[in-house]
Amino acid sequence: MTVASETVVEFSSRFARAFPELAVPWHAAEFPDARLLVLNEPLAVELGLDPTALRAGNGVGLLTGNRLPASAMPVAQAYAGHQFGGYSPVLGDGRALLLGEIATPDGRLRDLHLKGSGRTPFARGGDGLAAIGPMLREFLISEAMHALGVPTTRALAVTTTGVPVQRETVLPGAVLARVAASHLRVGTFQYAAAAGDDDLVRRLVAAALERHYPHLADADNPSLSLLEAVVHAQASLIARWVLVGFVHGVMNTDNMT
Structure with a gap:
C-alpha cells in the first residue's frame, strides 16, 4: 500500500480505533495492472466523492486498496458465525478489508469495504481473491435491490486486478468496492x-x-x-x-x- 499524493477521500477509521480486539491491521494485495471496469457514479456523488477523481490513478488505487490516504487504517474484521447449522468461533474477513468510514455530505457515516483484495489472516487456506463474474453480479443485484426499495449494501465499483483467479477454470480477477451503513454483524x-x-x-x-x-x-x-x-x-x-x-x-x- 502507498499513500496517495492527492487525497480522494478522508477516512475516520472509527471501527479500527475503537475495537482493536476485532480488527487486524492489514493491507490489500498489490495490483499494479488494476483497471476500473464499472463505477457507480450516483453513489459516488451521494458519498461526496468526485467520480472523475475515482477514475484517475489515485482513485483506482483507492478502489483496490493500493493507494490510500494517510487517514486510512485498513483492517480485516474478526467475527464468528453459524454456518449451515454449525458454529465457527473464528471466521473473519478472509478476502476483504474495511478501509474506513466516510462522512457523507448529509452527515451520515458509511463504511467503504473491499472484497477480493487478497488473503488476510482469516483466509483459512483460500486465495483471498475474487473472480470478475461474481463481483459484477453483486454490483448488479445490489443496485437492483436498492432500486426496488430493499435495504442492501451497495456497490461503488468493480476493478479488474490483472491477476488470474483459479476456480473451475482460470478467470480474470476483480475487486469489489462496496458501501454499507456499517459492517457490524450478528457474528461480531x-x-x-x-x-x-x-x-x-x-x-x-x-x-x-x-x-x-x-x-x-x-x-x-x-x-x-x-x-x-x-x-x-x-x-x-x-x-x-x-x-x-x-x-x-x-x-x-x-x-x-
Missing part, C-alpha cells in the same frame, strides 16, 4: 460473547446503538432494545426479499449485519 457479537469479554460486548452494543438506533440509547434496557430492533429489521428485510422473489442461499450469522 457472537465473537465477543464467546470470548467472555463483557466489556467488549457492552462497547459493541453502545457503538451499534450510536450508529444505527440512537433513539434507543436511553431505553430502560438498551441491549434488549437493540436486539428487538435487529430482529424486526431482519424480519422486515427477509419479507421484502420474498416480495421481490429473491432467496438468500447463505443465511449465516457472519453474513447478517
